[in-house]
Amino acid sequence: MKTVVEMFHGLIVTAQTAMHRRQKTCVTASVGIVVLVFLGAFQTLRQPARAKVEQPVLGSRSAKTLEVGGLKFKDLNKNGRLDLYEDWRLPAEARAQDLVAHMSIAEKVGFMLISSTRLQNDWAFEAPKNKEPITSQFNEEDLVTSTNMFTRKQLPVPIMTAAGTTKAVTQFHQRHFILRANVSARTTAEWANRLQALCESQPLGIPAIVASNPRNHITTAAAVGTSVGTTAFSKWPGELGLSAMRDLKLTREFADIARQEWAAVGLRKGYMYMADLSTEPRWQRVDGTFGENAEWVAQMITQVVLGFQGPTLSPTSVALTTKHFPGGGAGEGGQDPHFDWGKKEVFPGGQFQNNLIPFKAAIKAGTSAIMPYYSMPVGTKYEQIAYAYNKAVIKDLLRTELGFKGIINSDTGPIEMMPWGAEELTITQRYHRALQAGVNLFSGTADPAELLKTVEGNPDDVPLINDSVRRLLLEKFALGLFENPYVDEVAAETIVNNPKSAARAAVALRKSIVLLRNDVKALPLKAKTKVYFESYQKGGNAPATGAGEVYAAKGNSYPVEFVSTPEAADVVLLWLKPMSKSLFASDGSPLYLSLSKNAVEVPYIKALMAKKPTILAVNYSNPWVIDEVYNASTKSRCQGVLATFGTTPEALLDVVTGKFNPTGKMPFTTPVSEEVVQKQQEDVPGYKEAPGYALFKYDEGLSYPGNQ
Known part of the structure; x- marks a missing residue:
């Protein structure tokens, strides 16, 4: 079968080229001639296939159904007979070549x-x-x-x-x-x-x-x-x-x-x-x-x-x-x-x-x-x-x-x-x-007007058009459309989003979280710890300054107690979500990764972290530079650091309370400072940059003691 299909394709290309040289308007006709020549060969291919293939389900709204040899086919071009491209028993290549021959240049161009x-x-x-x-x-x-x-x-x-x-x-x-x-x-x-x-x-x-x-x-x-x-x-x-x-x-x-x-x-x-x-x-x-x-x-x-x-x-x-x-x-x-x-x-x-x-x-x-x-x-x-x-x-x-x-x-x-x-x-x-x-x-x-004009002005492009349409059709035939x-x-x-799928997604949301620092073993949080949990994101309609969103547990199933102010807490859980300027709002000005350049009010964050021991989680849509809030003077107050990459508050809480043991690893290196960002090489991955570049290394990630 493969040999015949390859011969079929090769002869079509040859015929197209020959006819194109002689008469540029006859490409479609030349393909049709080759189709007719090989019709008998493909009829042979059809016979043994009947015993091996199953009748596919046909979906139709207007096309009538043809019955051939006890099998059903859609009469897509409404001509009352089974054309090669309508015959689901044939190889996709043969069907595509046949349909290309049926299409006008205007139809092909629109199809592209x-x-x-x-x-x-x-x-x-x-x-x-x-x-x-x-x-x-x-x-x-x-x-x-x-x-x-x-x-x-x-x-x-x-x-x-x-x-x-x-x-x-x-x-x-x-x-x-x-x-x-x-x-x-x-x-x-x-x-x-x-x-x-x-x-x-x-x-x-x-x-x-x-x-x-x-x-x-x-x-x-x-x-x-x-x-x-x-x-x-x-x-x-x-x-x-x-x-x-x-x-x-x-x-x-x-x-x-x-x-x-x-x-x-x-x-x-x-x-x-x-x-x-x-x-x-x-x-x-x-x-x-x-x-x-x-x-x-x-x-x-x-x-x-x-x-x-x-x-x-x-x-x-x-x-x-x-x-x-x-x-x-x-x-x-x-x-x-x-x-x-x-x-x-x-x-x-x-x-x-x-x-x-x-x-x-x-x-x-x-x-x-x-x-x-x-x-x-x-x-x-x-x-x-x-x-x-x-x-x-x-x-x-x-x-x-x-x-x-x-x-x-x-x-x-x-x-x-x-x-x-x-x-x-x-x-x-x-x-x-x-x-x-x-x-x-x-x-x-x-x-398609300009593309059509292009083809009409460049007849040598016609074989490229035919080849493109053929490739596009192969995809549709393979997909059963x-x-x-x-x-x-x-x-x-x-x-869509059925309970089983949602449950597997929930596991993924938790597995995606990376534990980066836990030096004093503050995590997982101990039972009855009073927690102030703030999710900080300044973008869209959020006020540019002040607190973010304070988490209020509904039907609390966690072993900790959530409080509404940092003063009432034993621990602050701060989830930073820096926001760069939208891609399509770019203006060509230099790009930076420091928090203060990416919608984070650093003085507010530092003041909040100074109130109570803090667990810092950062949502990394880029490898943010966090030295403005995580540095030599603040590390003693920061008892743990986690990285997230698009997850839910519940998933983060499951990790910090120990309901889920973190296993994630960093997908990239985060720079230690803005200075090293501006000096790095655009095509070199962070783990290959010069020593001293990294704060958190590629593939870095911890689990809780006893679960390494």
Whole structure:
């Protein structure tokens, strides 16, 4: 079977090339001819397959069912006969090649765009137009902007970042969408079914695939384009917290549970996870990484990919898009390449190859797609142009050297908004350059007009278009979307965040906590200790000064007593949650990690710690410098130090009271001072920095005495 499929594919490519040279408009016809020639061969393939395959469940809203040899198939193109792409018995490669032959250039180009889609009353990226709740109906309004959605700067040309749903499907031929809305499981499932029904009603009946950013993590830095934040899904530690667990089995279990939840509501593609390394501690996306050690991150990425996708893509999988190739954690000065001032990725320590280790693991595990970042490399052998345009990095390194065969999905907006190194090119020239580099799926705009213009003006791009569409179709066929893209709306509510999943997430939240200092053995807290527990986070609507939130136990099941003032306490439990400036509020000014530069009122904290012996917990979304409150003069008052990475008060209390023995390990090194932060090398992990750099070391973590 494999040999015939390979011959089939090879002859199609040959025929395309030959026909293209003779008559540029005949590419589709040439493919059709090859399909007819090999029809007999595939008919042979069908016969023995009948005894081995099971009839899949077919989900249909408008397509009629065909019965052939006692088996059922969906007549997606409504022509009354079974076409190759409709025949689920055939290899995905054969089905994809057949469908490519059926598609017009306009359909192919629309198929190569992925953009945001919105539910009714969902106003992502713009000011709300009403106060009505988000529903499962479509938002039919186009979102056209002349402003960069990330930098808020004027664009050279307006772009359509989202199209009205019906227009996107019926006129723009889009079948790839990014869902940003944070709604209930039922609402998401109902909307997803409506979207698939609309797609099924179209001439070729090609289903949609809906992607999302992470939805299963507790984070203080949720933002459109990075993380949806706390949702209806099960609530696990942040990515750094998953890494801190040092438990690959539970990591795999997390990914499998999340997979079931996503698939239940119709989300079949994840714009995640980050294989980037947190070698630059100031980077505002450190909290989305698995830390600074490339070998460990590679193991984490492996388990995450296998948990979401399985050994191979199947109808139960959620396909992952691993990002951001070839690693985006070494931005100059910690700045991010969403912005002009952060476009350079630098390698003063010569660690470019170190960045590739997690991506090699993701490829080996079978990740469905890989996303290049906006950065352009500086100080390497590669051209200084953004990775989406960088043929030597994408085609030569990723495709040829690393052997990646899946989808290359641009990040959002490298054509219109972040074209670093390609600023002088026109929009069509940028598309052409990115196609030649190897990009298969473009994120950022819903309107295919410029890409269509590019292909019409560059006929040599047609084979690249066909190859891209083929790769995108292979993913959909493997996921079983052509057979049944629909979900059980009622079941979705029982699958998402069910008690069993929540219980496993609760274990992870506790395992993610790291005990760093316990010199006087103050932890675990003794029974009947009077505890003042303050969670300090200044961001959003919180007052800039004064106390944080004081914890009041409900139905206290802890052996300690909670009090409402530090004066009444034996011990202060202080949970600091520093907050850097939002990524998308960056202005190019220098980045710092000191607490006073990251929404912590240091005089208040020092005064509070001076009142009573203190247990200090710090939520590390970056490797914060805490020397302003934890130094030679205050260490005697600080009886214990813990690190958290997105968890709950209850999980922290379980650790400090001894109900749960801490086992977590640091996923990165924390610097001893701001001075060493400013001198470190962007691409060098903290554990390889010069002696004297670290306060808390990578992989550091204690357990309670007797439980080492």
